[in-house]
Amino acid sequence: MEERIERTMEALRANRMKPYYAENSAAACDIVRELVKGDKLITSGGSMTLNECGVIDMLKKEFGGAYLDRSSGRNREEVEEIMRKAFVSDTFLASTNALTENGELYNVDGNGNRVSAMIFGPKQVIVVTGVNKIVKDLEEAEKRVEQTAAPMNTVRLEKNTPCAKTGVCGHCHSEDRICCSYVTLAQQRVPDRIKVIIVGEKLGY
Numbered sequence: 088m089e090e091r092i093e094r095t096m097e098a099l100r101a102n103r104m105k106p107y108y109a110e111n112s113a114a115a116c117d118i119v120r121e122l123v124k125g126d127k128l129i130t131s132g133g134s135m136t137l138n139e140c141g142v143i144d145m146l147k148k149e150f151g152g153a154y155l156d157r158s159s160g161r162n163r164e165e166v167e168e169i170m171r172k173a174f175v176s177d178t179f180l181a182s183t184n185a186l187t188e189n190g191e192l193y194n195v196d197g198n199g200n201r202v203s204a205m206i207f208g209p210k211q212v213i214v215v216t217g218v219n220k221i222v223k224d225l226e227e228a229e230k231r232v233e234q235t236a237a238p239m240n241t242v243r244l245e246k247n248t249p250c251a252k253t254g255v256c257g258h259c260h261s262e263d264r265i266c267c268s269y270v271t272l273a274q275q276r277v278p279d280r281i282k283v284i285i286v287g288e289k290l291g292y
């Protein structure tokens with residue numbers, strides 16, 4: 088695993104993204120804390136990983152003045168307003184559906200707010216990912232979404248889709264489909280705008 092992480096970090100560097108390694112969730116929080124210091128506006132996409140590793144709690148507690156929390160008691164209109172504000176934020180945080188050993192971030196979105204903010208807008212993007220999301224290549228990344236990430240998310244979100252029942256993608260045309268925009272982030276134009284923190288734990292799905 089260590090070799091695999093090193094190889095992935097090297098590939099991220101080659102793609103002009105800045106990799107970090109955090110042994111555990113607490114260390115990941117320390118890195119995020121340093122990176123967002125002095126920010127006036129911090130936003131995030133929906134993410135089990137950010138919740139599980141304690142980053143969201145840390146931001147709420149320590150950066151309450153700057154962090155726009157989209158989770159607590161907001162109606163749909165307010166949430167969408169926060170999604171738009173992400174484009175002018177200093178930092179946008181998210182996780183990724185998969186991170187390839189070639190240094191690519193692969194994500195499939197329903198609303199598209201996460202992938203679009205990752206591509207353009209926020210001054211910096213911090214991606215936090217558990218080691219469980221490292222895959223060999225884009226083919227494995229697609230498989231990971233179809234067989235793990237999307238089915239688990241549809242169950243969590245109580246969506247009426249084939250994958251919520253069977254645990255694998257049924258390539259549906261359901262009203263509830265959460266797979267709408269398929270995005271691969273590869274070599275970046277702005278060096279180090281995207282930071283990727285790999286945490287030595289299993290986080291999210």
Ligand code: SF4
Binds near residue numbers: 237248258260261263
């Ligand atoms: S396309 Fe439909 S069935 Fe396939 S993973 Fe997405 S929501 Fe599930």
